[in-house]
Amino acid sequence: MRVAxxxxxxxxxxxxxxxxxxxxxxxxxxxxxxxxxxxxxPKAEWLLADSCELSSLxxxxxxxxxxxxxxxxxxxxxxxxxxxxxxxxGVPRTVGRVNHPNNEWLFTEAWGxxxxxxxxxxxxxxxEEAVTVGDLVRLFTFRRGNANLVEMTLPEDxxxxxxPTGLIPWxxxxxxxxxxxxxxxxxxxxxQPIESGDELLFVTAADSEEELExxxxxxxxx
Numbered sequence: 001m002r003v004a005x006x007x008x009x010x011x012x013x014x015x016x017x018x019x020x021x022x023x024x025x026x027x028x029x030x031x032x033x034x035x036x037x038x039x040x041x042p043k044a045e046w047l048l049a050d051s052c053e054l055s056s057l058x059x060x061x062x063x064x065x066x067x068x069x070x071x072x073x074x075x076x077x078x079x080x081x082x083x084x085x086x087x088x089x090g091v092p093r094t095v096g097r098v099n100h101p102n103n104e105w106l107f108t109e110a111w112g113x114x115x116x117x118x119x120x121x122x123x124x125x126x127x128e129e130a131v132t133v134g135d136l137v138r139l140f141t142f143r144r145g146n147a148n149l150v151e152m153t154l155p156e157d158x159x160x161x162x163x164p165t166g167l168i169p170w171x172x173x174x175x176x177x178x179x180x181x182x183x184x185x186x187x188x189x190x191x192q193p194i195e196s197g198d199e200l201l202f203v204t205a206a207d208s209e210e211e212l213e214x215x216x217x218x219x220x221x222x
Contacts, residue, residue, distance in 0.1 A: 001025070004065045006051035006081045007072035008035040011097065013031045015071060016041045029060055051081040054088060062089040070113075075103045078137075079111045086112030116141075134158075134217035136209050139201075147173070147203050150212075156196045156218050166190025171212050173205035 001024045005012045008030035015025045020043045030036060031050040038046050049056035051070070062068065068085040072080035078096045085091040095106045098118035107116035134155035138148050154161065160168050165176055165188045179186040180199035185194060194200065204212060213221045 001066045002064055003027070003067045003069065004029060004060055004062060004085075005071055006030075006077070006123070007070065007097070008032075008037070009071075009073065011073075012069075012071040013037075013041050015069060016044045019068060020044060021196050028059060029056070029064070049197045052077050052084070054084060057081075057084055057089065062091060065089070065091050067093045067095065069097075069157070071097045073099055075099050075106070079113070082107075086114075095141075126175070134213075134220040136213050138184035147205050148209070149177075149205055150202050150209060152200050152202075152213070152216060154194055154196055154200060155197045155217050155220065158196070158216050159218065160194060160216060161196050162193050164193050168194075168214070171204065171208040171215065174208050174212055175203050177201045178204055 003024055004027045005021055005141050006029045008028040009173055010119055012028055012030070019026050020041070025045075026041075027045040027047060028041065029047045029051050031048070033048060036046055036048050037043070045059055047056075051072070052056065062085055068082065068091045070081040072078055075098065082094040082096045085094050093114050094112055095115045095117060096113040098104045098107050098116050101118060101169070104116060104118050105166060107113045112121055133153045136150045136152050140149040142148065145165070170176065176188045178201040179188055179192065179194060181195065202212065210221075
């Protein structure tokens with residue numbers, strides 16, 4: 001897979017190293033000459049150019065990329081890069097870095113962003129996931145599927161403690177993906193019971209989240 005990354009700062013370089021380690025071809029693009037440091041990621045291609053300019057993206061050969069990642073520290077630049085990649089070059093998958101949480105609402109398919117990655121949201125979700133019991137914590141949004149990856153730590157007073165997952169009336173458009181228990185990962189089967197303290201990972205539609213909370217934690221959510 002060929003991946004272009006706009007923004008060759010610390011974030012962009014880190015992403016590039018991970019992708020290269022997984023066998024992908026990576027092109028790093030940055031308009032700042034001081035950011036062009038091929039010795040930091042020697043197996044990547046490098047291009048000194050402005051990813052917001054159509055001519056630069058043509059030079060980068062974006063039409064041959066499978067994924068474009070907008071990873072600069074400027075939300076405006078990330079949006080423009082994603083939009084050009086999607087509309088002008090037909091890149092199948094675009095990922096946009098959100099630097100300021102107030103701008104997250106812009107990072108949608110309307111601006112050519114298939115997946116947005118908000119560092120503030122991820123950090124707050126990790127904090128909530130670590131300390132909350134009986135509340136759903138949204139970890140990730142799947143834009144194309146209009147669904148979310150959510151987590152709940154099952155409270156002691158849940159009516160479904162000890163019940164097999166196959167007997168639980170899950171809300172529509174909801175799937176239990178994984179059960180995390182005592183450091184182990186369990187693939188849920190219909191006979192697999194859930195226990196107090198289990199971390200449950202679901203993929204669910206946004207409009208089913210409230211029903212899921214009420215189902216598993218009715219004391220907390222009425």
